[in-house]
Amino acid sequence: MCKVYFSMFFFNFLVLFIFSMYMYMLDFSLVFEYVILNLNSSSIFMTILLDWMSLVFMSFVMFISCMVIFYSEEYMMGDLNLNRFILLVVMFVVSMMLMIISPNLISILLGWDGLGLVSYCLVIYYQNVKSYNAGMLTALSNRVGDVALLMSIAWMMNYGSWNFYFYIDMMKSDFEMSLISLLVILAALTKSAQIPFSSWLPAAMAAPTPVSSLVHSSTLVTAGVYLLIRFNFALSPWMCYLLLFVSSMTMFMSGLGANFEFDLKKIIALSTLSQLGLMMSILCLGQYELAFFHLLTHALFKALLFMCSGSIIHNFNSIQDIRFFGGLINLMPLTLTFFMICNFSLCGLPFFSGFYSKDLIVEFMSMSYLNIYIYIIYYLSVGLTVSYSFRLAYYLIFGDFNYLSMNSLSENKSYMMKGMEGLILMVIFMGSILSWLFFSKPIYICLPLIFKLMTLIMIFAGIIIGSIFFEISFSYTVPSSGLMKIKDFISFMWNMPYISTSFITKLPLSGGMLYCKIMDQGWFEYYGNFGIGKLIKYIISIFQGFSLNHLKVNFMMILIWLFFLIIYL
Structure with missing residues (x-):
């Protein structure tokens, strides 16, 4: 079954990517409508929107899904219900597809609720107390957004149609559209785990690692960002400022918390939270295309990052504490090479795929008319990203090997390695390819030399902070009770x-x-x-x-x- 879905998804990826580039070059869109029900003056349509944005996002979802399914064949080999797991993953992908191609709030809700329901089934897949608690927290947090979306559907009856794509730009000054936009922002905050709904994202790590790879790259958490990208024309300035503050705090909080975390998957989950805050914040500055560009590049390296961590956890018999790892470059060289390439891409190191989107976002923010708070918190978040990435690299590569002396760590040419090898070229080259495709006319950014070099300065500052101070900050023996309280406050995501x-x-x-x-x-x-x-x-x-x-x-x-x-x- 895995190979059937792998080949099917890979073929769909090729077709969708070619069509998306064709539509982008022609600036061409297709809208299909099917009338399901007529209710007084309102009609319920099943609407499908095929433009370059939906097609390229679907192609990326298909590619990552086919690699994750191929990877799952070995990772979930001992599972008696492997076919059920693969079908749940396929349902997850189909729900995301339904959400991507819908410019209609009714059909968006079908995909939106499908994501919530299937994610609950996948989070509780291992059926223990921890996964049950995590699944309930995930489901109930997302239900808040589902209710907000239902209320926005009710308010949209004022316009006689739920196809917001056709009139959203003209009606943005209406009171009803402002209320609908606020409800959509609330829905996006819950699905993309922004403050105060951030706690479910690290808790959802109770799911199997292939699911985490899919959830954190291109499906569940990106649904909120994608919905706001579609609704960006209706966002008024005060909504953008509110969302900018929330997303910047999320970005800072998650970067700070990841520096105090020891669970490998939770560190990567907090890095996802930080990047989601980055996407939301640049979206609020009016650059929805930049947010979408970073969404695509982030999906690639985050999927591979989780697959590499899953390979390490698989070899270490389900141990996720990074203090047990160390010196793995000698034992698992290819996996750690992939891991470090993704880490470099996450930090925005030139010239990996993450650099092209992240550096452009930070430079655009530097050129915008904003206060010093946003400027400082952006660069602090960049520095914290490098800090926890370098800390992770120290524990995995440079540190002492702390696992059992009799171990069976291996890295043979397996399905897991082939699945990771399929993604690595995309991680390295897709950032530059997408920047050439999306920005055929170069974006002119005029900054002083010190502002231009600020990103590189913060990268090197993050490396120094991560290498010097983590032994002091992360030890168990904290001398002062006040410092212990601060450490607990930061590591528990500000008690969220x-x-x-x-x-x-x-x-x-x-x-x-x-x-x-x-x-x-x-x-x-x-x-x-x-x-x-x-x-x-x-x-x-x-x-x-x-x-x-x-x-x-x-x-x-x-x-x-x-x-x-x-x-x-």
């Missing part, structure tokens, strides 16, 4: 997992316990089941007395009957 779980559930749970004690096991129990039970027992005892003395009762009834006859006759 607590806020999302125990903070929200504490009041309802304590109220439920109080209600149970006072009402269910108190007055309700006394006057409810106990009182009714006593009454029924009393009535039954009366009837039982009648049944035990039936001759006396019959004789008494005859006497009463005769008495009535005498009186009334």
Whole structure:
């Protein structure tokens, strides 16, 4: 089954990519409509939009999916339900496809809810307490966005059509469209895990690694960014400023938290959160094409980054703590080479694929009319990205090997390696190829020399910070209790997992316990089941007395009957 879906997805990738380039060169779009239902003045259409943006995104999703499915054949080899796993992944991809090609909020909701439902099934795939908790947190966080999307569908009935693609630019000054845009922003914040909905993204690492590779690269978390790219014409300036603040804080918070994390998959998940904040923030500055460009390049290297981490975890018998690793360049040279190429691309090192999008975003931000807060937090986030990437490289490559002395680490020409090899060329070259295709006319950026070199300065500063201070910051023996509290605050994502779980559930749970004690096991129990039970027992005892003395009762009834006859006759 894996090979069938691999070949099918790979063929679709080639066809879609060729068509997307053809449509981009001709500036050509196709819209297909099928009427499902007419309701008064509103019609429910199944609408399909095929333009260069939807086609190129679908081609990338197809390519990453085919490599992940090929990779899963070996990674999930011991699983008895491998076919079920592959079908869930295929359903996940189909839901994403439905969302990408829809310029209609009804059909977007189908794909949107499909992503939420299948992601829950995939997060709880291993069926233990940790995955159940993570799945519930993921599902409930995403339900907030689903409700916001349903409310925006209701408000869009004012326009007589849910095909927002046709009138979104003309109606952007309306009050209704402003309200719809706010609800769409809320939906995008939940799906792309921005503050205050960030805690579900690291928790979703309970899913199998191939799922994490797919989720964090091109499907679930990118759905919110893609929806905002489609809605970017309706965003008013104050909405953009609000979203810019939220996304910049998310970018900074996740970069800071990743420097204090020891779980390999959670570090990469927090880096995804940081890049999502970067995409959201440049989208708010009016450059939706740059956000889309970074979305595509990030999808490639993040998918390969998770596949490399999955290969390491697979060889280490499901150990994810980076302190057990070290010196792996001697034992798994090809995997670690791929890993470091993706890390360099993530940091924006020239001239990897991530550099072309990330450097352009940072330079455009430097040229914009913004305050010092945005400028500082952008460059701090760049430095923190390099810091945790270099820290990760130290633990995996340069550090001491801390695993069992009798181990079976191997790197043979397996399905996992072939799946990773299929992505590595795209990771290296696709950034430059896409920049040549999308920006045929060069973007003119005029900056002073120090501003131009600021990105490289922050990269080298991040390397120095990551190499010098991580032993002090990340040791268990922190001398001061105040420093320990700060360390805990930063490493727990500014206490957001607590806020999302125990903070929200504490009041309802304590109220439920109080209600149970006072009402269910108190007055309700006394006057409810106990009182009714006593009454029924009393009535039954009366009837039982009648049944035990039936001759006396019959004789008494005859006497009463005769008495009535005498009186009334």
